[in-house]
Amino acid sequence: MLPLSYAFRNLLRDPVGLLQKVLGSALVVLLVLAAASFNGGMNELLRSSGSPGNLIFLGAGSEESLERSEVPAEAEELIAAGVPGIAAGEGGPAVSGEIHYNGLLALPDGTAAQGLTRGVTPAALRVHRQVRLVEGEWPAGGEVLVGRLAHHVLGVPAEELAVGRTVLLEDEPFRVAGRLAGEGTVVESELWFPRDDLARLLQRDTLSGVVARLEDPSAMNRARADLFTKQRLDLALAVLSEADYYAELARFYGPIRGMTWLTAVLVGLGAVFGGLNLLYASIASRMQELATLQTLGFRRGVLLFSLLQESVLTQAIGLLLALGAAALLFHGLWIEFSTGTFRMALSPGAVGLGVATALLLGTVGTLPPALRCLRLPLPVALRSG
Amino acid sequence: MNPPPPFLRCRGLTKTYQKGPNRVTPLQSLDLEVAPGEFLALMGPSGSGKTTLLHCIAGIDHPSSGELWVGDSNLAALDRAQLTRWRARYCGYVFQLYHLVPILSAFENVELPLLLTKGLRRTERRERVRAALARVGLADRAHHRPAELSGGQEQRVALARAIVTDPELLVADEPTGDLDREAARQVLDLLHELARDNGKTVIMVTHDPRAAAEADRCLHLEKGRLLEANIPAEVAR
Ligand SMILES: Nc1ncnc2c1ncn2[C@@H]1O[C@H](COP(=O)(O)OP(=O)(O)OP(=O)(O)O)[C@@H](O)[C@H]1O
Ligand SMILES: [Mg+2]
Numbered sequence: 150m151l152p153l154s155y156a157f158r159n160l161l162r163d164p165v166g167l168l169q170k171v172l173g174s175a176l177v178v179l180l181v182l183a184a185a186s187f188n189g190g191m192n193e194l195l196r197s198s199g200s201p202g203n204l205i206f207l208g209a210g211s212e213e214s215l216e217r218s219e220v221p222a223e224a225e226e227l228i229a230a231g232v233p234g235i236a237a238g239e240g241g242p243a244v245s246g247e248i249h250y251n252g253l254l255a256l257p258d259g260t261a262a263q264g265l266t267r268g269v270t271p272a273a274l275r276v277h278r279q280v281r282l283v284e285g286e287w288p289a290g291g292e293v294l295v296g297r298l299a300h301h302v303l304g305v306p307a308e309e310l311a312v313g314r315t316v317l318l319e320d321e322p323f324r325v326a327g328r329l330a331g332e333g334t335v336v337e338s339e340l341w342f343p344r345d346d347l348a349r350l351l352q353r354d355t356l357s358g359v360v361a362r363l364e365d366p367s368a369m370n371r372a373r374a375d376l377f378t379k380q381r382l383d384l385a386l387a388v389l390s391e392a393d394y395y396a397e398l399a400r401f402y403g404p405i406r407g408m409t410w411l412t413a414v415l416v417g418l419g420a421v422f423g424g425l426n427l428l429y430a431s432i433a434s435r436m437q438e439l440a441t442l443q444t445l446g447f448r449r450g451v452l453l454f455s456l457l458q459e460s461v462l463t464q465a466i467g468l469l470l471a472l473g474a475a476a477l478l479f480h481g482l483w484i485e486f487s488t489g490t491f492r493m494a495l496s497p498g499a500v501g502l503g504v505a506t507a508l509l510l511g512t513v514g515t516l517p518p519a520l521r522c523l524r525l526p527l528p529v530a531l532r533s534g
Numbered sequence: 535m536n537p538p539p540p541f542l543r544c545r546g547l548t549k550t551y552q553k554g555p556n557r558v559t560p561l562q563s564l565d566l567e568v569a570p571g572e573f574l575a576l577m578g579p580s581g582s583g584k585t586t587l588l589h590c591i592a593g594i595d596h597p598s599s600g601e602l603w604v605g606d607s608n609l610a611a612l613d614r615a616q617l618t619r620w621r622a623r624y625c626g627y628v629f630q631l632y633h634l635v636p637i638l639s640a641f642e643n644v645e646l647p648l649l650l651t652k653g654l655r656r657t658e659r660r661e662r663v664r665a666a667l668a669r670v671g672l673a674d675r676a677h678h679r680p681a682e683l684s685g686g687q688e689q690r691v692a693l694a695r696a697i698v699t700d701p702e703l704l705v706a707d708e709p710t711g712d713l714d715r716e717a718a719r720q721v722l723d724l725l726h727e728l729a730r731d732n733g734k735t736v737i738m739v740t741h742d743p744r745a746a747a748e749a750d751r752c753l754h755l756e757k758g759r760l761l762e763a764n765i766p767a768e769v770a771r
Pocket of ligand 1: 529551552553558560578579581582583584585586587630
């Protein structure tokens with residue numbers, strides 16, 4: 150067995166080559182880490198936003214988007230009365246008729262951005278169990294609740310949306326009455342208005358949808374809800390579980406996630422193919438030495454292992470570099486998109502993927518040149534000076 | 535009195551290289567027997583196949599056809615992995631171009647083959663490396679890297695590396711090529727000693743008739759065949 154120090158010293162033999170390999174792999178790993186933290190954050194947000202026990206009733210034909218859906222206002226009561234298995238909450242059944250609206254938010258100083266708003270009644274808290282009022286109180290007319298991440302939507306510090314401050318929706322001012330926490334769901338970047346205020350502002354008398362929480366999220370209860378929509382064709386409703394709704398949204402964002410992976414993979418392939426010459430050259434320059442070691446009696450497996458050790462060391466340096474850069478560049482960065490806000494994080498999964506990428510790069514970059522070199526007949530390799 | 539059975543025996547040893555449409559046959563149905571403890575010198579013009587023959591004898595190259603026995607091993611029948619094991623145990627090789635590992639010191643270069651000896655303690659290993667370096671007169675150069683050594687010193691490090699495992703067979707490709715008279719004298723004395731006193735079989739390629747004269751026997755390789763040569767007498771004149 151060759152000592153590990155041999156691998157170490159071989160690394161330092163060509164510092165420029167080492168630097169190239171380290172930077173190349175760090176770049177690829179960094180992109181993989183970025184893609185993994187971005188997609189992991191988005192997936193986690195959408196996954197945790199959909200509770201399997203909640204049913205969403207929307208206008209038939211607009212299953213993909215609450216913001217585009219319309220259902221008659223009376224559907225809320227009809228659902229509460231007619232769908233079996235709905236949970237009973239404090240003060241009434243767990244049924245929440247809501248208006249979802251993507252509107253123009255602004256601060257008095259003129260800062261403005263598009264953001265998700267909901268018009269709700271107190272019933273909303275009976276349905277969305279992850280959502281809690283962490284500060285302030287339920288809004289009266291002219292007031293609003295802000296999600297604890299909603300300031301990211303406007304790109305301002307959290308104080309700008311503190312209780313007592315003013316936020317404008319479509320130029321109408323609302324006083325912040327309280328703050329919402331939502332266990333990592335999309336609600337955390339939303340603004341919740343009294344439903345009547347929003348209806349008046351938007352001049353609509355319909356709801357976007359009705360969300361109902363089932364006592365027991367069984368297939369039977371879901372089938373009954375489905376049956377209800379078929380019996381009340383006049384309401385033109387479709388029903389799906391909240392989990393399915395967000396899974397569908399996640400599918401909608403699939404291409405974006407695909408793009409991030411594709412970028413990482415393309416740059417990775419570019420790095421590997423671009424670097425392959427370098428990798429071949431760096432091993433080929435040691436062809437004679439590897440042959441000499443074989444004549445001394447070192448098995449090819451031993452030499453391959455030593456070469457792999459070198460590459461693992463190289464990749465480890467690249468990986469550390471990439472992790473450091475990721476921590477500086479995007480770890481903890483808030484990303485806000487049309488459905489919510491999430492945080493890019495170097496989760497164990499993302500780091501694991503980074504490690505796997507580094508190992509893969511090391512293997513792909515080492516095995517082919519090493520095998521080509523070790524496969525040569527000894528006399529040929531010995532003459533290759 | 536019967537002569538002892540040969541340590542090395544080639545019968546009809548042939549090596550051909552196919553280079554594009556050209557066929558090169560450096561070794562053409564060659565016969566050779568070397569007794570145990572014999573010091574044999576091989577001479578021949580450049581390109582006559584001396585290195586090729588040494589490669590075959592040392593289990594580095596495979597003959598195209600013919601028989602090749604060294605000790606109890608039928609080298610022509612061993613595969614690559616078996617030859618690797620065989621070399622580690624039985625054969626020391628001094629390359630024409632030394633082939634030292636540039637990032638390792640003289641000491642570490644000589645130590646390399648001993649890393650393959652199982653159960654050898656570190657202290658004993660170091661002792662053997664020191665002894666081998668002392669034998670080639672380089673005890674004081676142990677911690678120099680090849681780049682910090684002269685050609686002749688590198689050649690002697692290569693020799694130390696070949697003898698450190700105390701192999702039965704020592705094969706040396708021009709081991710005195712880069713040495714001055716004095717250093718060459720020392721190396722030849724050492725080879726002689728290994729053969730005569732330690733019973734090792736030594737096969738040396740050389741261009742130098744004076745070096746060849748030191749050997750027990752000298753053969754000429756020409757056009758793929760071996761001819762007895764009696765250079766020593768000529769040189770003596
Ligand atoms: N791998 C190979 N492929 C093709 N031809 C080869 C190969 N190896 C050696 N030869 C040829 O075999 C012949 C003998 O080469 P070899 O190296 O054995 O000569 P040599 O006697 O050692 O020469 P020198 O004294 O210059 O070292 C040469 O013509 C050489 O070109
Ligand atoms: Mg030669």
